[in-house]
Amino acid sequence: MTHHIVILGAGYAGLATATGIVRRLRKGEVIVTMVNDSPFFVERVRMHQRTVGQERAERSLASLLTHTGIRVVIGRASHVDLVRREVGVRIDGGERTLPYDTLVYALGSMSSCSAVPGAAEHALALSNWSNATKIRDRVLEVAGSNADIVVVGNGATGIEVAAELAESQPNLRVTLIGQRPLGGWLSKRAARRLHRVCERLGVVVRDDVIVTEVRHDSLLLDGGETLAADAAIWALGFSVSPIAREAGIDVDADGRILVDGTLRSTSHPDIYAVGDAGAAQGSDNRPLRMACATAIPMGKYAATAIAARLRGEIPRPFRFRYVFQCLSLGRRDGVIQFLHPDDHPTGFVLVGRPAALYKEAIVRGAALSARGYGRPLGRLGLLRVRRD
């Protein structure tokens, strides 16, 4: 009997799973259906480039998946019915249900700013492509007037956005704020480099800062200080869809699905969770970070495990070792921090123009790899990067 596999989310993880499955199984053995809320595969790792008006990093899923036999349903997944084994999808105001034998949950994550008063109303969260476009529009609106742009969150995403904005719009006064020291998770050399590049680009760096309220033209900080902000960009608080928790699937405190060593839900073995939405463990038994670099290997592995089980084989457990983390600092600079397998930084760091080129190659390779290409990069370990 034909086995129905439904994949929720056509980001890096979902796409890598889908293309992996059709490579491993023959037509007729399985029917693969992908559900995505947009007709495009979006290169989310380029979202900071979008905020300064750079290329549209999205490709039509229909054209990417031509001749693969993968069915694509454009709609918003609304719920999972674990008893009936079906998924509800909202399409143009109506609801459709899709039955599954195996469900792959790959709905990713988004930056959420609901926890701080005023943030949902006044801050621009870097959560998806359309929000990145809103940020671009706001930046262009204020670009000529020495405006104050505050990027909230000094993890990797906040750093990349701040550097991109400062490089492309030198008139802007860009401030990068966060609670932790800038680059504190990197080696000393990489952190020093971050500070130096921020200084060169004119980005004001402020650590140890907590935002207590967002207003339409400013941010209130915990010491009572007010920081002027013509635009506040929210680059922290990445959270996942509530669908899994609401369905009754076992999740961790962040709502990521708890999985076993083969990326299957610990509570529902007919469900695999990959990418940001799955709480897979790394070599030191800590949850893997939300990253494109972890999402693609998870997707590829899930495809292997699903194919193995359908053939009656027992899949080997998922193994992941970090190799490096890439940070772009505008289009001409960057930092590549090489890592120990457990994600701790080594002393080896690549910086400057070579790092910017290296990162660009990785980003291109990641998109290819998710689409089913990129084996050489994967073999060299070049796609395993860490991200906050």
Ligand SMILES: Cc1cc2nc3c(=O)[nH]c(=O)nc-3n(C[C@H](O)[C@H](O)[C@H](O)COP(=O)(O)OP(=O)(O)OC[C@H]3O[C@@H](n4cnc5c(N)ncnc54)[C@H](O)[C@@H]3O)c2cc1C
């Ligand atoms: C600015 C920025 C820069 C980054 N840079 C890097 C980097 O350099 N290296 C790195 O490793 N990581 C980076 N990341 C993190 C990386 O983008 C994510 O970890 C990665 O995209 C996760 O892949 P995913 O497939 O789990 O989710 P996603 O790529 O987010 O895909 C999820 C998909 O599900 C769809 N979806 C969501 N909800 C629904 C629903 N209810 N119904 C239907 N479809 C739905 C979405 O539209 C999307 O297509 C960056 C993130 C940002 C924001």
